[in-house]
Amino acid sequence: MIGLSEEYEKMFRLEGQLWWYRILHERVETAVKQQFGERRDIQLLDAGCGTGGLLDFLRKHDYSHLKGIDGSTDGVAFCRARGLSVTLLNLTDLADYEPAVRYDVIVCNDVFCYFTDNELSTLLHELARRLKPGGILISNNNAFAVFRGQHDLAVGSGRRFVRADFEQRMPRAGLTINTATYWSFVLSPLILAMRQWQDWQLRLGWRKPEHAQSDVYLPSSWLNETLYTLVRIEEKVLPRTPFGSSLFIVSKPTATH
Template sequence: MNDLEYQTMGEVEQDHWWFKHRLSKVQKVLRNESEKKKYSFNIFDIGCGTGGLLFELKKNDFINKASGCEPHPIGFEFCQKRKLSVQKCTLNNLKIDNEIYDVVLCMDVLYHKDIDPIESFQNIKQLLKPNGILILNVAALSCLKSSHDLNVMGVRRFNLTGLRKLAIKNGFIVNQLHYWNTFLTPLIYLKAKIDYLIPSLNKGKSSVRLPNKFFNKFLILVLKIENLFQKYINFPFGTSLFLVCEKR
């Protein structure tokens, strides 16, 4: 991810519609699993960016301890300002001192150019307790590739079948896997095509900048409505894939 994207994300992620909805999805899973297992979790966030997700999760009583890692200097600096327990490193050179976790978060990391998805799944397994939970979000569908992918150094997008096979092949039991941000996908597809045809439109602009206040609230509402439908419908597409799986 380039410096502009990190700086912008650190400034807007606590208000931005997309980040707020992703947070709510993670919180819901963690709350339900904590109630089921009847204890609070030690969690680790891989590539935690500017730390917004960890910062918000720490406020919940179902979290006992929250830590993570982030290699980018701007992201790491934001994490330090938020007083988060974060190592400045990648998953590949992480020092864990034999500590293992109840839950590992991997939010929009697997698409990065420096990441090997298979190796990442194996490293994540080493971080998790037996029956530990992996919560993963990743960019979906190659047809949606846009200037955003270039800005965040994303070189791959996943489909549902491929991500399921990847998780199972690497020793995980899939509990939940679905596309999300489905309702907005046609608009995002159209924007991706415009970006491709007229690349100068977004030159020098962050792709995660905050929309105006009214539009931001409207997009939050759209995703809340989508969630209601998602209880009854498995959407066949979306801009992101959300995976919850368990270490065998």
């Protein structure tokens, strides 16, 4: 998404309000608590932190050792406007960033879709190397090619994943999948219908690819809260689901890594 100033501006404005970001940020905190309990002194790196919404969320929940890196000057500028400790760095150069430092938690949300196979393999190896013993890597990922639509074009996403992709890649990088689930299952028919409609608009020439728009917009307050509530209920009733537009994974370094 580097270079897409308009998308970063929308993210900065909406990620504290939009149901999807709120759910994602809460999922991250839940994964952290499952591993570290109520500790707030863990060392956490948000690798590909965008405009800093997650870091800001965690700071408000009293996590005190937070760092971020991102390859976008727009994203870093928005992070620094929030007073966050963020460094401008492309993730392909992660090995050069404080190489001796290890982290309890590394978060890499909606980032892997921007890398080629070789780049992703290298990145996963480096992420695994930078984790402390007992540390976790949290990632959220675009899932299932059937959900591809204007949103992917608008944010420059190059690929979508299924769990099997990471079941193959993670062990080679020195990582073991601890938990993985697709979400949001309950909203997937609605999301799929919207994405298919977007795809038909492109196919029929009703919208040009260069004018594609992302799904980052704030619906009416009642609808935003309804969507948030539905997904929260899904999490409680169906903690693991077989389908959804996103794939949330928590992995750990292998014992011998």
